[in-house]
Amino acid sequence: MRILVTNDDGIHAPGLYALLISLQEVGEVRVVAPDREQSAAGHAVTLHQPLRLKPVELPGVRGEVFACNGTPADCVVLGQLTNPQPPDLVVSGINGGANLGEEVLYSGTVSAAMEATIQGLRSFAISVTSYDKPDFSPAARFAARLATVLPHIDLPSRCFLNVNVPAVPYEEIAGIAITRLGRRGYLNTIEKREDPRGDPYYWFSGAPTETDSAPDTDIAAIAQNKISITPTHFDVTSYHVMDSLGSLVNDLREW
Numbered sequence: 001m002r003i004l005v006t007n008d009d010g011i012h013a014p015g016l017y018a019l020l021i022s023l024q025e026v027g028e029v030r031v032v033a034p035d036r037e038q039s040a041a042g043h044a045v046t047l048h049q050p051l052r053l054k055p056v057e058l059p060g061v062r063g064e065v066f067a068c069n070g071t072p073a074d075c076v077v078l079g080q081l082t083n084p085q086p087p088d089l090v091v092s093g094i095n096g097g098a099n100l101g102e103e104v105l106y107s108g109t110v111s112a113a114m115e116a117t118i119q120g121l122r123s124f125a126i127s128v129t130s131y132d133k134p135d136f137s138p139a140a141r142f143a144a145r146l147a148t149v150l151p152h153i154d155l156p157s158r159c160f161l162n163v164n165v166p167a168v169p170y171e172e173i174a175g176i177a178i179t180r181l182g183r184r185g186y187l188n189t190i191e192k193r194e195d196p197r198g199d200p201y202y203w204f205s206g207a208p209t210e211t212d213s214a215p216d217t218d219i220a221a222i223a224q225n226k227i228s229i230t231p232t233h234f235d236v237t238s239y240h241v242m243d244s245l246g247s248l249v250n251d252l253r254e255w
Helices: 014-023 073-081 108-118 139-150 219-222 239-251
Strands: 002-006 026-035 053-055 065-068 089-096 123-130 160-165 176-178 184-192 198-211 227-230
Touching: 002 073, 014 026, 014 053, 014 089, 014 123, 026 073, 026 219, 065 073, 065 160, 073 089, 073 108, 089 108, 089 139, 108 123, 108 160, 108 227, 139 160, 219 227
Parallel strands: 002 026, 002 089, 026 065, 089 123, 123 160, 176 227
Antiparallel strands: 053 065, 160 227, 184 198
């Protein structure tokens, strides 16, 4: 099995390294990851500058490893197009920090997996739900098992898996749950400061607020120390609203 691996935390991120060491035991690993942190890059792609791949050596990692000056989505496209043999699987992670609810819209980790599905490739994104020096080994172990099983699962085209692993020791993980996305928005704040020359600048931050953590959500699964697996796709059409918009068309006829 040929596995393309990327992330949004950068080529030297400990989560990526843990993932590589684990995955190379189940397949042939090729790495194309950003040369710097790209957290919250979303699904950005690079159109106005050349993209470059720089070979990198990571201790104990077999196979090709490249750092890319582009975004996580760029890395997936380059990883596919610069290899004569397409990957059988794309894995993005292991992200340090959760990707729950609306966070999937901002996440470079999740966007890389989504880009893989756009390219017709099977994929999953995986995150550990802690930013404070998490232990990546349980998530790496689970990723290797999922990489082995997923090729045999009847997963619809243009659908990928978003996986969140609780930041607890392996023996404390309470199970696995198939979930939907909860609602996890942010209370955004802007702090205005001045640089040494007196020019203003702004520091953006935010605190998560959970508005839907029902038992079938990814948020609830993590709260119960379960691994959350959410089948995800990029069709954001509100189908249930389409029929109710017939009056809107009538109102717009004479525009």
